[in-house]
Amino acid sequence: MVRPIPRNNEITFNDHEIIVSKTDKKGKITYGNEIFIRMSGYEEEELLNQPHNILRHPDMPRAIFKLLWDTVQSKEEINAYVKNLSKDGSYYWVLANVTPSFDQNDNIIGYFSVRRKPSKEAISFISDLYATLLQIEKNRGMEASIEYLNNLLKEKGVSYEEFILTV
Numbered sequence: 001m002v003r004p005i006p007r008n009n010e011i012t013f014n015d016h017e018i019i020v021s022k023t024d025k026k027g028k029i030t031y032g033n034e035i036f037i038r039m040s041g042y043e044e045e046e047l048l049n050q051p052h053n054i055l056r057h058p059d060m061p062r063a064i065f066k067l068l069w070d071t072v073q074s075k076e077e078i079n080a081y082v083k084n085l086s087k088d089g090s091y092y093w094v095l096a097n098v099t100p101s102f103d104q105n106d107n108i109i110g111y112f113s114v115r116r117k118p119s120k121e122a123i124s125f126i127s128d129l130y131a132t133l134l135q136i137e138k139n140r141g142m143e144a145s146i147e148y149l150n151n152l153l154k155e156k157g158v159s160y161e162e163f164i165l166t167v
């Protein structure tokens with residue numbers, strides 16, 4: 001698949017709208033609601049069975065996705081700000097809640113994500129933070145950006161979850 005060329009055009013959705021998708025255990029998209037499809041700019045058939053990184057924006061630090069996957073694979077939920085890339089190169093910010101889904105024996109069978117529209121203040125703060133993390137990743141690698149994030153949380157005396165929900 002040809003990756004869209006990012007352009008500086010933000011698209012938004014309404015406060016009351018919720019973007020929903022489901023994936024299998026490997027992160028392949030198995031379901032997307034109408035708003036998910038609309039915001040992505042793809043047709044439903046183009047999204048289903050594709051890896052969720054079809055929406056990955058190059059401004060996103062790898063550290064955040066590592067944290068996301070580590071957390072949900074350990075059967076916990078995570079909240080994260082994500083900048084997504086749509087088919088025409090536009091971008092949109094979401095505050096995503098990602099949870100594992102379980103079978104009757106408590107085995108993970110897939111993942112579920114529900115996304116809301118973040119506040120302008122949160123986007124402004126997080127986009128600066130992510131730009132810093134990305135720069136660190138380019139210069140010194142992902143471990144260094146994870147360390148930077150952990151030090152920031154330590155300085156502020158908050159957990160990652162507290163941090164995300166209060167920016």
Ligand SMILES: Cc1cc2nc3c(=O)[nH]c(=O)nc-3n(C[C@H](O)[C@H](O)[C@H](O)COP(=O)(O)O)c2cc1C
Binds near residue numbers: 023055083
């Ligand atoms: C339920 C679920 C939802 C996800 N939603 C997104 C998303 O909206 N945008 C995104 O870039 N990655 C999302 N991811 C993470 C991707 O699977 C992937 O890790 C990420 O795009 C980075 O790509 P990479 O792992 O190939 O580096 C999601 C993962 C899961 C399990």
